[in-house]
Amino acid sequence: MFLADVIGTVVAPIQIPELNGGKLLLLRPVTPDGRRTGKTRVALDRAGAGVGDRVLVVDEGNSARGILGNPKAAVKTVIVGVVDYVEADTRLYDHRTPRKHGNPA
Amino acid sequence: MYLARVTGRLVATQRYTGLDGVALQWIQPLDEDGKSMGDQMVACAAISSGPGDLVMFVDGREAAMACPVTFVPVDAAIVGFVEQAISKGVPIGRGAAGVS
Numbered sequence: 001m002f003l004a005d006v007i008g009t010v011v012a013p014i015q016i017p018e019l020n021g022g023k024l025l026l027l028r029p030v031t032p033d034g035r036r037t038g039k040t041r042v043a044l045d046r047a048g049a050g051v052g053d054r055v056l057v058v059d060e061g062n063s064a065r066g067i068l069g070n071p072k073a074a075v076k077t078v079i080v081g082v083v084d085y086v087e088a089d090t091r092l093y094d095h096r097t098p099r100k101h102g103n104p105a
Numbered sequence: 106m107y108l109a110r111v112t113g114r115l116v117a118t119q120r121y122t123g124l125d126g127v128a129l130q131w132i133q134p135l136d137e138d139g140k141s142m143g144d145q146m147v148a149c150a151a152i153s154s155g156p157g158d159l160v161m162f163v164d165g166r167e168a169a170m171a172c173p174v175t176f177v178p179v180d181a182a183i184v185g186f187v188e189q190a191i192s193k194g195v196p197i198g199r200g201a202a203g204v205s
Contacts, residue, residue, distance in 0.1 A: 007137055008192035010108070012161055012185030014152050016171055019185065024161075026108075026192050028137055040137040042106040042161050042190075061167050074151070074163055074171035074184060077106055 002038065003083065004029045006053045010042050018073035025049060025079060027057060032086040032093045043077040044068075054095040056081035106161045107142075108135040108190055110198065111154050111183070115147050123177035130154065130183065132162060139197040148181035159198045161185035 008026035012019070023045040029038035041057075046067055049055045058064060061076040068075060086093040113131035117124075128150040136142035151171040154160045160183045163171060168182035190197040 008190065008194075008197075010161065010185075010187055010191075011189040012187045014154075014186035015161075016151050016184045024106075024185075026137065026190060039107065039142060040135070040192075042108060061165070061170075072170060074167040074182065075106075076163065076165065076167050 001056055001058050001080070002029050003032065003086065004041070004043075004055055004057050005034070006049050006051050006055055006079075008051060016074060018068065018070055018075055019044065020068075022046075025051070025055075027055070027077075027079075029057075030054070032088040032091075034093075041077050043079045044075055045079045047079050047081050049079050049082050054083045055079045056083055106163050106184060108139075108187065108197065109133055109148075109160055109162050109183075110135060111156050111158045111160055112145060113156050121178060123174050124149075124179070125174075127172055127174070127177065127179070130156075132160065132181070132183065134162075135159075135197065137192045137197075139192070146181050148183050149177075149179045150183045152183060152186060154183050154186050159187040159190060161187055 004027040010024040027041045064075045109132040115129040134142045171182035
């Protein structure tokens with residue numbers, strides 16, 4: 001799993017059925033102190049996340065299929081949590097910031 | 106999944122049997138600013154997309170699962186036509202073909 005900032009939204013009217021019209025959010029993988037790391041991704045939201053949140057993201061097929069309850073789903077990147085804070089390297093990173101864009105999750 | 110721009114098509118009539126009837130397209134992965142991210146690659150189009158389109162693709166084993174014939178040797182598959190992608194409040198590219 002990795003940590004990421006939700007930086008945007010994606011609308012894909014034509015999609016494979018397994019995505020089932022779920023909310024798609026644009027992610028910037030980050031380190032606890034907010035530095036960008038890894039590739040920009042699109043994830044299926046399963047934690048009620050919105051733009052401006054820092055989230056926990058599963059990036060592996062079997063786990064994603066378990067979450068979706070669909071053994072044939074061609075999905076692997078799923079948001080599974082909205083992070084309150086992170087304790088890492090003896091430091092505390094508090095992410096409970098108010099939502100910047102007031103996205104009605 | 107990743108955002109990408111479909112930049113072309115690829116035809117390989119002589120190919121592995123599992124790839125029959127699978128549309129192969131050139132895609133350029135895009136980052137949060139809509140700029141090129143990494144190299145272009147060939148993906149199997151699990152949905153109807155064409156050159157110029159903004160799409161989403163998945164890589165790895167999931168790509169084989171997205172194609173009509175599951176477990177075909179494919180490591181990238183287009184799984185969504187993106188009509189709109191907003192990044193940091195700014196739309197990335199345009200979904201429609203030809204509009205950059």
